[in-house]
Amino acid sequence: IDSKVNSSTDIKDLVTERLKNDWSLNIESCVDLDLNDVTDRSKKSPQNLTVAVRDQKHVIDIWSGLIEKIYGAAIDVGSTTIAINLCDLKTGSVISSQGSMNPQIRFGEDLMSRVSYCMQNPGSQTELTKVVRQAVNNLILKACSEADIDSSLVIETTVVGNPVMHHLFLGFDPVPLGVAPFKLKTSDALYLRADDHSLDIHPEAAIYVLPCLAGHVGADAAAVILTEKPYDQKKMNLIVDVGTNAEIVVGNQDKLLAASSPTGPAFEGAQINSGQRAAPGAIERVRINPKNLEARFKVIGSDLWSDDPLFDESIENIGITGICGSGIIETVAEMYLSGIITSEGLMNESLATDNQRLFKNGRTYSYLLHDGDQKIIITQNDIRAIQLAKAALYAGAKLLMDKLNIKTIDKIRFAGAF
DSSP: OOTTOOSHHHHHHHHHHHHHHHHOOOOOEEOOOOHHHHOOTTOOSOOOEEEEEETTTEEEEEEESOOOOOEEEEEEEOSSEEEEEEEETTTOOEEEEEEEEOGGGGGOSSHHHHHHHHHHSTTTHHHHHHHHHHHHHHHHHHHHHHHTOOGGGEEEEEEEEOHHHHHHHHTOOOGGGGSTTOOOSOOSOEEEEGGGGTOSSOTTOEEEEOOOSSSSSOHHHHHHHHHHOGGGOSSOEEEEEOSSSEEEEEEOSSOEEEEEEOOOGGGGTTTSTTBOOSOTTEEEEEEEOTTTOOEEEEETTOSSOTTSTTHHHHTTTTOOOEEOHHHHHHHHHHHHHTTSBOTTSOBOGGGGGTOTTEEEETTEEEEEEEOSSSOEEEOHHHHHHHHHHHHHHHHHHHHHHHHHTOOOOSEEEEESOO
16 A cells, blocks of 8 residues: 555455455455554655455455565364364464363353253353353463464454354353253354454454254264264264263264263363373383282373483473373273282272382372372272263263164274363
8 A cells, every 4th residue: 555545444345446456356345444554654665464264255354565574363162171272374384282170160060060050040151151252262371372463363263062062152042952852042053243242352353153963963073074974984083072961973874873971071181199181291101010019100291211311401490280081091901911900990908018109098098100299190080970971971882883783893093182
Protein backbone atom coordinates (compact mmCIF):
# COMPACT_ATOMS: atom_id res chain seq x y z
CA ILE A 1 0.00 0.00 0.00
CA ASP A 2 1.09 3.60 -0.40
CA SER A 3 0.53 6.88 1.39
CA LYS A 4 -2.65 7.57 -0.62
CA VAL A 5 -4.55 5.10 1.55
CA ASN A 6 -6.47 7.24 4.02
CA SER A 7 -8.98 4.93 5.70
CA SER A 8 -9.64 1.36 6.73
CA THR A 9 -12.22 1.21 3.94
CA ASP A 10 -9.49 2.08 1.45
CA ILE A 11 -7.37 -0.80 2.78
CA LYS A 12 -10.28 -3.24 2.57
CA ASP A 13 -11.02 -2.17 -1.01
CA LEU A 14 -7.36 -2.42 -1.97
CA VAL A 15 -6.93 -5.85 -0.37
CA THR A 16 -10.12 -7.14 -1.99
CA GLU A 17 -9.00 -5.87 -5.39
CA ARG A 18 -5.48 -7.30 -5.13
CA LEU A 19 -6.74 -10.69 -3.94
CA LYS A 20 -9.12 -10.84 -6.90
CA ASN A 21 -6.57 -9.74 -9.48
CA ASP A 22 -3.52 -11.61 -8.18
CA TRP A 23 -5.10 -14.69 -6.61
CA SER A 24 -8.53 -14.96 -8.28
CA LEU A 25 -10.23 -14.80 -4.88
CA ASN A 26 -13.72 -13.33 -4.60
CA ILE A 27 -13.77 -11.89 -1.08
CA GLU A 28 -17.18 -11.82 0.60
CA SER A 29 -16.23 -10.35 3.98
CA CYS A 30 -13.36 -8.51 5.61
CA VAL A 31 -12.60 -8.07 9.29
CA ASP A 32 -13.02 -4.61 10.82
CA LEU A 33 -9.66 -2.98 11.43
CA ASP A 34 -8.00 0.19 12.67
CA LEU A 35 -5.99 2.04 10.02
CA ASN A 36 -3.25 2.83 12.55
CA ASP A 37 -2.82 -0.87 13.37
CA VAL A 38 -1.81 -1.80 9.85
CA THR A 39 -0.04 1.30 8.53
CA ASP A 40 2.70 3.66 9.60
CA ARG A 41 1.39 7.10 8.60
CA SER A 42 4.87 8.63 8.94
CA LYS A 43 6.20 6.58 6.03
CA LYS A 44 5.86 7.94 2.51
CA SER A 45 7.15 4.83 0.74
CA PRO A 46 4.91 1.84 -0.08
CA GLN A 47 4.34 -0.64 2.77
CA ASN A 48 3.77 -4.40 2.74
CA LEU A 49 0.74 -6.09 4.27
CA THR A 50 0.10 -9.71 5.19
CA VAL A 51 -3.48 -10.90 4.70
CA ALA A 52 -5.08 -13.98 6.28
CA VAL A 53 -7.89 -15.45 4.18
CA ARG A 54 -10.20 -18.28 5.27
CA ASP A 55 -12.09 -20.50 2.85
CA GLN A 56 -10.81 -18.33 -0.02
CA LYS A 57 -13.46 -15.71 0.68
CA HIS A 58 -13.17 -14.29 4.22
CA VAL A 59 -10.37 -11.92 5.25
CA ILE A 60 -9.89 -12.53 8.98
CA ASP A 61 -6.92 -10.22 9.56
CA ILE A 62 -4.52 -7.81 7.93
CA TRP A 63 -1.08 -7.27 9.42
CA SER A 64 1.52 -4.63 8.72
CA GLY A 65 4.72 -6.08 7.25
CA LEU A 66 5.47 -9.69 6.42
CA ILE A 67 4.08 -12.43 8.69
CA GLU A 68 5.55 -15.73 7.53
CA LYS A 69 4.23 -18.07 10.22
CA ILE A 70 0.79 -18.73 11.60
CA TYR A 71 -0.24 -21.43 14.03
CA GLY A 72 -2.95 -23.86 14.99
CA ALA A 73 -3.85 -25.79 18.13
CA ALA A 74 -5.12 -29.36 18.42
CA ILE A 75 -7.01 -29.78 21.70
CA ASP A 76 -8.18 -33.00 23.37
CA VAL A 77 -10.53 -32.28 26.26
CA GLY A 78 -10.46 -35.48 28.31
CA SER A 79 -12.30 -36.40 31.48
CA THR A 80 -9.08 -36.46 33.52
CA THR A 81 -6.45 -34.89 31.24
CA ILE A 82 -6.56 -31.96 28.82
CA ALA A 83 -3.85 -32.01 26.17
CA ILE A 84 -2.82 -29.54 23.47
CA ASN A 85 -0.41 -29.60 20.54
CA LEU A 86 0.62 -26.23 19.11
CA CYS A 87 1.41 -26.60 15.41
CA ASP A 88 3.13 -24.59 12.70
CA LEU A 89 0.46 -24.45 9.99
CA LYS A 90 3.06 -23.98 7.26
CA THR A 91 5.10 -27.10 8.03
CA GLY A 92 2.61 -29.12 10.08
CA SER A 93 5.22 -29.68 12.80
CA VAL A 94 4.32 -29.69 16.50
CA ILE A 95 6.26 -26.90 18.22
CA SER A 96 4.91 -27.32 21.76
CA SER A 97 2.88 -29.91 23.66
CA GLN A 98 1.20 -29.21 26.99
CA GLY A 99 -1.17 -31.03 29.30
CA SER A 100 -2.90 -30.65 32.65
CA MET A 101 -5.47 -32.30 34.84
CA ASN A 102 -9.05 -31.36 34.01
CA PRO A 103 -10.20 -28.98 36.80
CA GLN A 104 -13.74 -30.36 36.46
CA ILE A 105 -12.54 -33.27 38.61
CA ARG A 106 -13.62 -31.32 41.68
CA PHE A 107 -17.23 -31.63 40.44
CA GLY A 108 -16.87 -35.39 39.92
CA GLU A 109 -14.06 -37.77 39.02
CA ASP A 110 -15.99 -39.57 36.30
CA LEU A 111 -18.39 -38.43 33.61
CA MET A 112 -21.59 -39.59 35.27
CA SER A 113 -20.62 -37.85 38.51
CA ARG A 114 -20.38 -34.57 36.59
CA VAL A 115 -23.67 -35.22 34.81
CA SER A 116 -25.25 -35.97 38.21
CA TYR A 117 -23.82 -32.71 39.56
CA CYS A 118 -25.52 -30.85 36.72
CA MET A 119 -28.77 -32.75 37.36
CA GLN A 120 -28.76 -31.78 41.02
CA ASN A 121 -27.65 -28.20 40.36
CA PRO A 122 -29.61 -26.82 37.37
CA GLY A 123 -27.56 -24.33 35.37
CA SER A 124 -24.28 -25.52 36.87
CA GLN A 125 -22.95 -26.52 33.44
CA THR A 126 -22.05 -22.83 33.06
CA GLU A 127 -19.49 -23.20 35.85
CA LEU A 128 -18.10 -26.44 34.42
CA THR A 129 -17.80 -24.82 30.99
CA LYS A 130 -15.99 -21.83 32.46
CA VAL A 131 -13.34 -23.88 34.29
CA VAL A 132 -12.59 -26.18 31.34
CA ARG A 133 -12.23 -23.26 28.92
CA GLN A 134 -9.93 -21.50 31.37
CA ALA A 135 -7.82 -24.66 31.62
CA VAL A 136 -7.60 -24.79 27.81
CA ASN A 137 -6.59 -21.11 27.74
CA ASN A 138 -3.87 -21.73 30.32
CA LEU A 139 -2.42 -24.52 28.19
CA ILE A 140 -2.58 -22.41 25.01
CA LEU A 141 -0.74 -19.55 26.70
CA LYS A 142 1.81 -21.95 28.18
CA ALA A 143 2.42 -23.52 24.77
CA CYS A 144 2.74 -20.12 23.08
CA SER A 145 5.15 -18.97 25.78
CA GLU A 146 7.32 -22.07 25.31
CA ALA A 147 7.32 -21.53 21.53
CA ASP A 148 7.92 -17.78 21.99
CA ILE A 149 4.98 -16.70 19.85
CA ASP A 150 2.00 -14.39 20.34
CA SER A 151 -1.25 -16.26 20.94
CA SER A 152 -2.99 -13.91 18.48
CA LEU A 153 -1.13 -15.76 15.70
CA VAL A 154 -3.09 -18.94 16.52
CA ILE A 155 -5.83 -18.81 13.89
CA GLU A 156 -7.06 -22.42 13.70
CA THR A 157 -8.04 -24.91 16.40
CA THR A 158 -9.43 -28.43 16.37
CA VAL A 159 -11.23 -29.74 19.44
CA VAL A 160 -12.18 -33.31 20.34
CA GLY A 161 -13.58 -34.96 23.45
CA ASN A 162 -16.06 -37.56 24.64
CA PRO A 163 -19.74 -36.52 24.43
CA VAL A 164 -19.93 -35.09 27.96
CA MET A 165 -16.68 -33.12 27.60
CA HIS A 166 -17.78 -32.03 24.11
CA HIS A 167 -21.05 -30.65 25.49
CA LEU A 168 -19.49 -28.98 28.53
CA PHE A 169 -16.75 -27.30 26.47
CA LEU A 170 -19.39 -25.91 24.10
CA GLY A 171 -21.68 -24.84 26.94
CA PHE A 172 -24.39 -27.41 26.20
CA ASP A 173 -26.44 -29.09 28.93
CA PRO A 174 -24.95 -32.60 29.46
CA VAL A 175 -27.93 -33.95 31.42
CA PRO A 176 -29.62 -35.62 28.39
CA LEU A 177 -26.44 -37.69 27.97
CA GLY A 178 -26.98 -39.21 31.41
CA VAL A 179 -30.41 -40.72 30.76
CA ALA A 180 -31.88 -42.85 27.98
CA PRO A 181 -31.91 -42.36 25.03
CA PHE A 182 -28.60 -40.49 25.67
CA LYS A 183 -29.40 -37.83 23.09
CA LEU A 184 -26.74 -35.47 21.74
CA LYS A 185 -27.41 -31.76 21.44
CA THR A 186 -25.88 -32.05 17.96
CA SER A 187 -24.09 -34.77 16.02
CA ASP A 188 -22.75 -32.32 13.43
CA ALA A 189 -19.21 -31.09 12.99
CA LEU A 190 -19.10 -27.47 14.13
CA TYR A 191 -17.22 -24.43 12.86
CA LEU A 192 -17.16 -21.77 15.56
CA ARG A 193 -15.51 -18.43 16.26
CA ALA A 194 -12.87 -18.33 19.02
CA ASP A 195 -14.03 -15.03 20.48
CA ASP A 196 -17.54 -16.44 20.94
CA HIS A 197 -16.17 -19.28 23.07
CA SER A 198 -13.73 -17.38 25.29
CA LEU A 199 -10.49 -18.73 23.81
CA ASP A 200 -7.47 -16.46 24.21
CA ILE A 201 -6.25 -16.72 20.63
CA HIS A 202 -6.99 -14.69 17.51
CA PRO A 203 -10.61 -13.52 17.96
CA GLU A 204 -11.50 -14.59 14.40
CA ALA A 205 -9.78 -17.97 14.78
CA ALA A 206 -11.86 -20.91 13.67
CA ILE A 207 -12.70 -23.65 16.15
CA TYR A 208 -13.42 -26.91 14.35
CA VAL A 209 -15.18 -29.36 16.65
CA LEU A 210 -15.31 -32.89 15.30
CA PRO A 211 -18.70 -34.65 15.51
CA CYS A 212 -19.61 -37.11 18.23
CA LEU A 213 -20.52 -40.50 16.79
CA ALA A 214 -23.26 -41.18 19.34
CA GLY A 215 -24.36 -40.24 22.84
CA HIS A 216 -21.70 -42.56 24.25
CA VAL A 217 -18.93 -42.30 21.60
CA GLY A 218 -17.30 -38.94 21.11
CA ALA A 219 -15.37 -36.75 18.73
CA ASP A 220 -12.07 -38.23 19.92
CA ALA A 221 -13.15 -41.58 18.48
CA ALA A 222 -14.05 -39.84 15.22
CA ALA A 223 -10.57 -38.28 15.12
CA VAL A 224 -8.75 -41.57 15.67
CA ILE A 225 -10.86 -43.26 12.98
CA LEU A 226 -10.00 -40.50 10.50
CA THR A 227 -6.32 -40.85 11.41
CA GLU A 228 -6.01 -44.64 11.30
CA LYS A 229 -8.51 -45.21 8.43
CA PRO A 230 -9.72 -48.70 9.43
CA TYR A 231 -12.54 -48.21 6.92
CA ASP A 232 -9.97 -48.52 4.10
CA GLN A 233 -8.36 -51.74 5.35
CA LYS A 234 -9.11 -55.43 4.85
CA LYS A 235 -7.37 -56.36 8.11
CA MET A 236 -9.38 -56.39 11.32
CA ASN A 237 -8.53 -53.39 13.52
CA LEU A 238 -8.86 -52.72 17.23
CA ILE A 239 -8.40 -49.04 18.05
CA VAL A 240 -8.57 -47.76 21.63
CA ASP A 241 -8.46 -44.17 22.81
CA VAL A 242 -7.23 -44.84 26.33
CA GLY A 243 -8.60 -42.57 29.02
CA THR A 244 -10.98 -42.37 31.96
CA ASN A 245 -13.73 -43.07 29.44
CA ALA A 246 -12.00 -45.30 26.89
CA GLU A 247 -13.47 -45.37 23.41
CA ILE A 248 -13.08 -48.58 21.43
CA VAL A 249 -13.42 -49.17 17.69
CA VAL A 250 -13.37 -52.63 16.09
CA GLY A 251 -13.74 -53.49 12.41
CA ASN A 252 -12.47 -53.00 8.88
CA GLN A 253 -13.66 -51.83 5.48
CA ASP A 254 -16.77 -53.99 5.74
CA LYS A 255 -18.06 -52.71 9.06
CA LEU A 256 -16.99 -50.65 12.07
CA LEU A 257 -18.44 -50.82 15.57
CA ALA A 258 -17.67 -48.39 18.39
CA ALA A 259 -18.31 -48.37 22.12
CA SER A 260 -17.16 -46.58 25.25
CA SER A 261 -15.93 -48.26 28.39
CA PRO A 262 -15.62 -46.60 31.83
CA THR A 263 -12.06 -47.67 32.61
CA GLY A 264 -11.56 -45.04 35.31
CA PRO A 265 -8.56 -42.71 35.56
CA ALA A 266 -5.90 -45.30 36.51
CA PHE A 267 -4.37 -45.39 33.02
CA GLU A 268 -3.88 -41.62 33.25
CA GLY A 269 -2.06 -41.87 36.57
CA ALA A 270 -4.98 -40.83 38.76
CA GLN A 271 -5.99 -42.94 41.79
CA ILE A 272 -2.49 -44.49 41.68
CA ASN A 273 -0.31 -44.02 44.77
CA SER A 274 2.62 -42.45 42.90
CA GLY A 275 0.65 -41.74 39.74
CA GLN A 276 0.76 -38.65 37.58
CA ARG A 277 -0.09 -37.63 34.04
CA ALA A 278 2.35 -38.35 31.23
CA ALA A 279 4.82 -35.46 31.59
CA PRO A 280 8.59 -34.98 31.98
CA GLY A 281 9.80 -36.78 35.11
CA ALA A 282 7.21 -39.56 34.96
CA ILE A 283 8.41 -43.17 34.79
CA GLU A 284 7.17 -44.62 31.49
CA ARG A 285 9.22 -47.82 30.92
CA VAL A 286 10.05 -50.50 33.51
CA ARG A 287 12.01 -53.75 33.64
CA ILE A 288 12.33 -55.86 36.82
CA ASN A 289 15.10 -58.41 37.37
CA PRO A 290 13.34 -61.61 38.56
CA LYS A 291 16.43 -62.70 40.51
CA ASN A 292 16.80 -59.72 42.85
CA LEU A 293 13.57 -57.78 42.07
CA GLU A 294 15.60 -54.65 41.28
CA ALA A 295 13.97 -52.34 38.75
CA ARG A 296 15.42 -50.31 35.92
CA PHE A 297 13.30 -47.68 34.23
CA LYS A 298 13.09 -44.76 31.85
CA VAL A 299 11.43 -41.42 32.52
CA ILE A 300 9.78 -39.04 30.09
CA GLY A 301 12.37 -36.48 29.07
CA SER A 302 15.38 -38.83 28.96
CA ASP A 303 16.37 -41.52 26.47
CA LEU A 304 18.52 -43.35 29.04
CA TRP A 305 17.64 -46.20 31.38
CA SER A 306 18.12 -45.65 35.11
CA ASP A 307 21.18 -47.93 35.20
CA ASP A 308 22.93 -46.13 32.32
CA PRO A 309 26.06 -44.16 33.37
CA LEU A 310 24.77 -40.66 32.51
CA PHE A 311 21.16 -41.16 33.63
CA ASP A 312 21.37 -38.89 36.70
CA GLU A 313 22.80 -36.05 34.61
CA SER A 314 20.10 -36.51 31.96
CA ILE A 315 17.27 -35.99 34.46
CA GLU A 316 18.93 -33.24 36.49
CA ASN A 317 16.37 -30.65 35.38
CA ILE A 318 13.28 -32.87 35.50
CA GLY A 319 13.84 -35.35 38.33
CA ILE A 320 11.74 -38.45 38.97
CA THR A 321 8.30 -37.22 39.94
CA GLY A 322 5.96 -40.20 39.64
CA ILE A 323 4.70 -42.87 37.29
CA CYS A 324 2.33 -42.40 34.34
CA GLY A 325 -0.14 -44.86 32.80
CA SER A 326 2.35 -46.52 30.45
CA GLY A 327 4.74 -46.96 33.37
CA ILE A 328 2.19 -48.52 35.70
CA ILE A 329 1.04 -50.92 32.95
CA GLU A 330 4.61 -52.13 32.37
CA THR A 331 5.27 -52.29 36.11
CA VAL A 332 2.28 -54.54 36.74
CA ALA A 333 3.31 -56.80 33.85
CA GLU A 334 6.90 -56.99 35.11
CA MET A 335 5.74 -57.64 38.67
CA TYR A 336 3.77 -60.62 37.41
CA LEU A 337 6.62 -61.94 35.24
CA SER A 338 9.07 -61.68 38.14
CA GLY A 339 6.70 -63.36 40.60
CA ILE A 340 6.03 -60.30 42.78
CA ILE A 341 2.31 -60.65 42.16
CA THR A 342 0.27 -63.78 41.48
CA SER A 343 -2.05 -64.39 38.52
CA GLU A 344 -4.87 -63.07 40.74
CA GLY A 345 -2.99 -59.82 41.26
CA LEU A 346 -2.09 -60.44 44.91
CA MET A 347 1.32 -59.45 46.28
CA ASN A 348 3.49 -62.52 46.89
CA GLU A 349 4.24 -61.73 50.52
CA SER A 350 6.58 -64.73 50.86
CA LEU A 351 9.20 -62.73 48.92
CA ALA A 352 9.21 -60.00 51.56
CA THR A 353 11.35 -62.03 53.95
CA ASP A 354 14.30 -62.08 51.53
CA ASN A 355 13.89 -58.79 49.70
CA GLN A 356 13.37 -55.28 51.04
CA ARG A 357 11.76 -54.14 47.78
CA LEU A 358 8.58 -55.87 48.92
CA PHE A 359 7.44 -54.60 52.31
CA LYS A 360 4.46 -54.58 54.66
CA ASN A 361 2.32 -51.50 54.14
CA GLY A 362 -0.61 -51.48 56.54
CA ARG A 363 -2.70 -54.59 56.01
CA THR A 364 -1.16 -55.38 52.60
CA TYR A 365 2.23 -55.36 50.90
CA SER A 366 3.75 -52.82 48.51
CA TYR A 367 6.65 -52.79 46.06
CA LEU A 368 9.34 -50.09 46.13
CA LEU A 369 10.00 -49.29 42.48
CA HIS A 370 12.37 -46.37 43.12
CA ASP A 371 14.06 -45.36 46.36
CA GLY A 372 14.98 -41.69 46.08
CA ASP A 373 13.93 -38.24 47.25
CA GLN A 374 10.57 -39.05 45.68
CA LYS A 375 9.83 -42.68 46.51
CA ILE A 376 7.82 -44.47 43.83
CA ILE A 377 5.75 -47.16 45.51
CA ILE A 378 3.31 -49.60 43.90
CA THR A 379 0.56 -50.64 46.31
CA GLN A 380 -1.95 -53.47 46.31
CA ASN A 381 -4.66 -50.90 45.58
CA ASP A 382 -2.70 -49.78 42.51
CA ILE A 383 -2.74 -53.35 41.20
CA ARG A 384 -6.49 -53.56 41.77
CA ALA A 385 -7.09 -50.25 39.97
CA ILE A 386 -5.18 -51.50 36.91
CA GLN A 387 -7.03 -54.82 37.00
CA LEU A 388 -10.38 -53.03 37.00
CA ALA A 389 -9.33 -50.69 34.20
CA LYS A 390 -8.03 -53.57 32.09
CA ALA A 391 -11.19 -55.59 32.72
CA ALA A 392 -13.40 -52.73 31.53
CA LEU A 393 -11.25 -52.25 28.44
CA TYR A 394 -11.16 -55.96 27.65
CA ALA A 395 -14.91 -56.35 28.17
CA GLY A 396 -15.67 -53.51 25.75
CA ALA A 397 -13.36 -54.91 23.07
CA LYS A 398 -14.63 -58.47 23.55
CA LEU A 399 -18.28 -57.42 23.26
CA LEU A 400 -17.58 -55.64 19.97
CA MET A 401 -15.68 -58.68 18.67
CA ASP A 402 -18.60 -60.93 19.65
CA LYS A 403 -20.99 -58.57 17.88
CA LEU A 404 -18.89 -58.85 14.71
CA ASN A 405 -18.53 -62.61 15.25
CA ILE A 406 -14.74 -62.51 15.07
CA LYS A 407 -12.11 -64.27 17.17
CA THR A 408 -8.88 -62.49 16.27
CA ILE A 409 -7.56 -58.97 15.67
CA ASP A 410 -4.90 -58.26 13.04
CA LYS A 411 -3.90 -54.77 14.09
CA ILE A 412 -4.09 -52.92 17.43
CA ARG A 413 -3.66 -49.17 17.88
CA PHE A 414 -3.68 -47.13 21.10
CA ALA A 415 -4.14 -43.39 21.45
CA GLY A 416 -4.13 -41.11 24.48
CA ALA A 417 -1.86 -39.29 26.92
CA PHE A 418 -0.83 -42.16 29.17
